[in-house]
Amino acid sequence: MPFGRGRGKKQNTKMNNTGRDIGDCQLRQVNSVSQSHRQGPSHSASNNGSTECHSAEEIRNQNVRFQGSPSEAVSTSTKLSNEQQHVISYGRGKARRKEFPKQAGTRLNEAEVQPSQDSPVGTNDLSCASVASGCTGKAAEPNKSRGSSSKQPELGCTQNLLGASTGEHEAKTPSQSSGSHYEETTSSSRNNVGEPNMVPHAANVSVMAPKLPPAKVQQSVTVTTNIFPLVVEDRLVYRYDVRVEAEPLATGGRIIDLCRGSDPDRQRKCMLLLRLALEQYRRAREMAYVYDLSTTLFTNRPLDLKEVSRISIEPSDLTDELSKMLGGNVRVRISINECVEYAHTFRLSDFTSSVTNDLNAQDRSLRQFLELLTTQSAHEAGTHYSFGSGRLFLKDGRQVGMPEKDLGDGRRLVSGVDKGVRFIGGEGASIVPALVLDSKKAPFFDDISLLDLAAEIWTGRKACPIPVLKAAEFQKFFRYVGRSLSDLMVRRSSSEKPFRISYLSKIPIRDIRTPVSKKLVRLSEQYKSMNIKIRLDLPAVVLALRNTKLYLPMEVLTVVSGQRVPLYKQTARQTKETIKLSVVKPDIRFRDILRHMEALNLHEGGRRNDFLAAFGVKVSREPLKVEANRRTLPKITFGQEFTASADQKMANWKSGEYLSPARIKQFYVLFDDENDEDNVKSFVNALRGIANSKGMVLENEPQIERVPFVKLEAYFQRLSSDPNNPTFIMYIDEREQSHDDLKLYEALYQVITQHIKANTMREAPDRPQTLENIVNKMNAKNFGQNYQIVPEAFAKNKWIGRGETLVIGYDVCHPESQATHQRRMGLPHDEPSVIGFSFNGARNPETFIGDYAYHEPRKEQVTNSILEERAYRMVKLFTEHRGSLPKLVIITRDGVSEGQIKMVVEEELDAIKVGIRNYIEHSQKPTAREPKYVVVIATKRHNKRFFEMRNGQMTNTQPGTVVDHTVTRADVTEVFMQSHRVIQGTGKLPAYTMPVNEANMTMEELQSMMMALCYEHQIVNAAISIPEPIFQADEWAKRGRNNFRAFRRRENNLPRNGESVDWNRITDELCYMNKALEKTRSNA
Structure with missing residues (x-):
């Protein structure tokens, strides 16, 4: 078939005349502000060659x-x-x-x-x-x-x-429409007593470190790629x-x-x-x-x-x-x-x-x-729906x-x-x-009538009509179904432009009046005059414009095909089912x-x-086949000089007494359900047995008490947050939302907490491994250290256990995307992005602690002033506990794409260096030397896969597998490395990229260092898939997000700086920096 010839067939689309006589003006407005994408077949092509x-x-x-x-x-x-x-x-x-x-x-x-x-x-x-x-x-x-x-x-x-901006654009000259999308970030540092911003920003350095040659092969294994x-x-x-x-x-x-x-x-x-x-x-x-x-x-x-x-x-x-x-x-x-x-x-x-x-x-x-x-x-x-290239x-x-x-x-x-x-x-x-x-x-919405979709969401069954909604049911329907339908693309007929639903009306259609010929007419009467039957007890679909609102009944709308279901619109059950079917x-x-x-x-x-x-x-x-390397796994040292070797296939090990057992002076075990008292006592006895065998000291008998959740905050207010006499609360209940509220109380009152689900509490006495994991968390939360790592010999000179290396991890957790109608109306986002930090600045050089901070929503780049302030504080704690400045700072970053490496290297690293220089100039001798810096970006969010052939079948690779050549990037050091055992589904080797290498780390040092950090989790006796500082930074970011949401539920008005939310004030109130729990891993 020749390519590009003729205009193609003309389509005679049958127009839907239903409702043509009403709301024409409204429909023109709908068409002018619709927020969807349409697809159509492109011109066919063939070739004689x-x-x-x-x-x-x-x-x-x-x-x-x-x-x-x-x-x-x-x-x-x-x-x-x-x-x-x-x-x-x-x-x-x-x-x-x-x-x-x-x-x-x-x-x-x-x-x-x-x-x-x-x-x-x-x-x-x-x-x-x-x-x-x-x-x-x-x-x-x-x-x-x-x-x-x-x-x-x-x-x-x-x-x-594909410049995607809101509304139609007037034509501009090329000079008006073109321009750089690179935007300099300016920030004003927060003023902190005793922590001045004394050093100017260094010049940007945009040349990545040279690509390192592959490491020496220890055990060769052939892997197949995609x-x-x-x-x-x-x-x-x-x-x-x-x-x-x-x-x-x-x-x-x-x-x-x-x-x-x-x-x-x-x-x-x-x-x-x-x-x-x-x-x-x-x-x-x-x-x-x-x-x-x-x-x-x-x-x-x-x-x-x-x-x-x-x-x-x-x-x-x-x-x-x-x-x-x-x-x-x-x-x-x-x-x-x-x-x-x-x-x-x-x-x-x-x-x-x-x-x-x-x-x-x-x-x-x-x-x-x-x-x-x-x-x-x-x-x-x-043949495909397309999202991006x-x-x-x-x-x-x-x-x-x-x-x-x-x-x-x-x-x-x-x-x-x-x-x-x-x-x-x-x-x-x-x-x-x-x-x-x-x-x-990925989950997609069915392309069905909007009424059928709403009915299936509400009833949980297909072809089941929505029961009549009375006042109480209407409000539940508005909240539950409205969350799924907001921002969904719908259209009246195949010939009309689709538009995004802003939200559902807060009142039923029977009570809605809209202007027709300068008169307010019931919406139900307008559709009745055209013989269109609609439900009067249901909410209307609302399209919110800058100066008006348009109302349409669900009966006349159809869901546009090819729409993915965003994560925030999925229930826990739906998410679980999606994961199950995707594995x-x-x-x-x-x-x-x-x-x-x-x-x-x-x-x-x-x-x-x-x-x-x-x-x-x-x-x-x-696909390419490459020769991978299988590295020797690290060793693990517990108390009493007991050293365990990690199993090469399972990446786990036998445990011993804790390296640094915690001493808990005040231990409260609180529970919600009065029927659980006997179960709680049995659970605490079993817990104490494991804790004693690990070397932990409970100086006083645990105080077991029933405290209904509604009275829990008042209980916190009576307890001390003295860092020299810390209090530990273990709370047991079944509520879904109580975890976030409990952690908010921890942040507000600086009391260490651990949340246990009631069902886990009842089963734990018969499950030794579950009990041990709970005790592992107890020890880590209460200023203890469960074990330390013995890395491969390649990493020993730079290993954190020597006390000369500071490892910093940070990540950003973004809020859900703002609704289209809110963006269209210029409304500010009311939920921040959260930066999570983690670093080995506690008393033990291998203990990772952390915190979080809030900044402007939906910005991947971390605000310079936040990085400067936190880097100052992190190197300060490190120096106080080690007695000297770090000689090496390794920065581990997650969540950035290849195109964002420039941002990390030029902006974020520069801000961290400024914060550390500020501390050196403010508090160290003039002869103090600035440390060397290494930046490692680690991520599992990539599309490269590696398979190992065993017995004629594709299987997962084993722990210790490393790919550092042939399929890696040609312009910078990149490594794919697996530290953990894949439990189910198809595993993914995290990708490690090293754009900055001031310390001249070798490939052997990089791999053995990152591998060892994957064994520092402390909570389970097994390796995790990514280095501990990155894992914790992600967890701290999530903790900050959940604490903000819990805080928002109790605070009607957020503090503001002019028209903008004052995220610095909220950070000061909810973070851990300069507070009693700053030096322990409270988020274990």
Whole structure:
């Protein structure tokens, strides 16, 4: 079938005339503010050429490579060639190209798109490709200057390809609409007595540490990955800036920039309009193109700008579909020009700028282009819902053997993929682009009538009508069902734009009146006049605009298909069921990965994929296999000089007496249910037996007392929070929400607490391991230390047990996304982001303690003033307990993407250094030396998988497995390492990236250090999957979030600084810093 020919069939959509006579004005407003994305099939394509299948080995051999090690291919200090000079201006943290010649090796910067998690971008909402028949018969002419391209500085800028802003946008000039998305963060430090901010910020350092060579192999094991190498031919890709504007002729309204705004049909409009424009000028028959449905167009051949630079499409030239979408009498103007801000051309075979270790010079355009290109066939076929460039879910999984599973409550579990492209340090010192594809599942709303969805959520059964709602039931329905329906996309008919529900009305429809012809008329009467039967006892759907509210009954609305269910809309039961159905064994996951490759038309090397062929790209038939290393696990030392060895397959060990047993002076065991008194006494006796065997000292008899939860806070108020005479309360009950309130009391009154579920208390005496875990927590909470770690010999010189290394972990916990109507109305977010901290600053050098702080909502970057203040406090406690400054500071960070490493290195590390320098200058001798810094980013949130073949079947890898070559990043040290035993499902090796290495740590030191930190959990006698400081930082962030929510339930008014919430004051009230429990692990 030829590509890009004809307009396609005109669709004769049957219009829904129900309710056409009422609320036309309202519906026009609904259409103008709708907040959804529509999808539609892109133009089909085929190709006369064919592409052979290639194995991973063949592709590695065929790829255009740069000789020498990957680090040698990374240029951090380069000269401009005489032939190709650039005009470059520098700003803080960023260098920008002002002008480029046409050359190889220059690419646009990737902008990571983050669409809504509950609505699809659609089958064609990310990009659209059109490939002309016979276009792959000849490659583009190679650039003769390719040999010098690797010597030039690759300086990049960022651009949001799918600018998602609220409301329609008036057309702007290029200078108005373009601009940097990099934003400097300024902050004012909080004034603390005795802790001045004395040292200015250091200059940004944006060059990552050189990539380390692999560690020496201890035990070799072959693992199979989900990484498929790509081979790309030496072709040029051309980049153009696109503008699409609509001018209403009848109303004389303002010109609308269709490339921007929140119009849910915006991207489909752009796709169809650009296709129509190129078809009119006969360009799509002669070249292939990839369009991001916004402002950027990629082609495999240069366009004749004399023909396509300015195109006008009159209303009579529009297809029926476009006429309906644009409103009929609209003229469209399209301009296509060579890219101004970025290089107009780049070569597919030039990888050097994609892997530079200079964060300011990284150019992600090739990676972005390949990610879009490998999605095109699926978009063309219309087989997937698309969320961002790499998350796609099957519309009909039955076709590839992965059917949907009903979750109940109007939800279903859908199979999909998490896909991306990365540049890896391939074998033989080459740099290889590779496709990474992992199988995943997610819950989606059923695309049914809104009334049916509400009924299923309320009743828990299908085809069961909602019982009549009286006053009490109405309020419950409003809260329970309204939470699920808010922000959901719905539409009145297939021909109308969808919109997001703001919320449900607080009163039933029978009591709602809306203006009609300047009179207030009952909503029920309006629909009765059109013979539309509606329920009067149900709430109405509300669309809240800036100046008005629109009301619609559920009966006339339908749920838009392809909407994911966000986590906050899932009940505990639904979440548990989703996890249960998503957990699959390794052999099943590997099978699903191969099925998804076929569903995306990337199987068999992509030889049937005409889009890949048009740009000269091939995919390996098979995933890479690499030789992994299995390291020796650390040893564990308890009291009485007892040392245990971790089991190599289980990553657990036998315990002994505690290394540092706690002494508890005041121990209160409080319970809620009066029927539990005998069970509590039995439980406490069993608890004391385990505690005594571990060396713990209970100086006084535990005081057992029944305290109903409603009286618990008053009980706390009577107790002392003297740090020299700490009080420990163990509270036992069955309530779900009481845990958060108990921990709030702990923070407010500085009394150590431990919460035990009543059911656990009743069963624990017959479960020794459960009892021991409870006692392990008791000891850790009460200033004790259960054991210490003996790492591999490689890490001994830098190990925290020596007292010379400070390890800091921090992470950010964000609130739920703000509702669309709240963002539209400019309402401030009323819940903060929370930063959790953890560090080994307690009395024992291996004890990790921590805290949390609140800052502006939905910001991943931690405010500089918070980091400065906390770094000052952390190094202060460390120095007080060790007697000297740390020689090494290792910063472990979780929760950042590759694109955010620059933020960590340039902003956050700088703030931590300032805080430590402030302490040194304020309190140390002039000869005191600043420590060396190492930054390690560890995350499990990636899509790389590793399988081990045993007895002909794919299985999980074992503890100690490390992959540090071939499939790792080519521009920076990266390690995939497993410390723990996988209990169920398919395991994931956490990824460790080291962008900063001032201490010149070796690969052996890095791996053995991070491995040992995974054994410092103290609560269970087994390794955890990530280093303890990162685990604790995440837990502290969650604790801060839950404490705030509990605090908010009791405080009507939050303290404010002007119009903004004063998060500093809330932090001071709820945090642990400078308080009695600051020096213990109270969140164990």
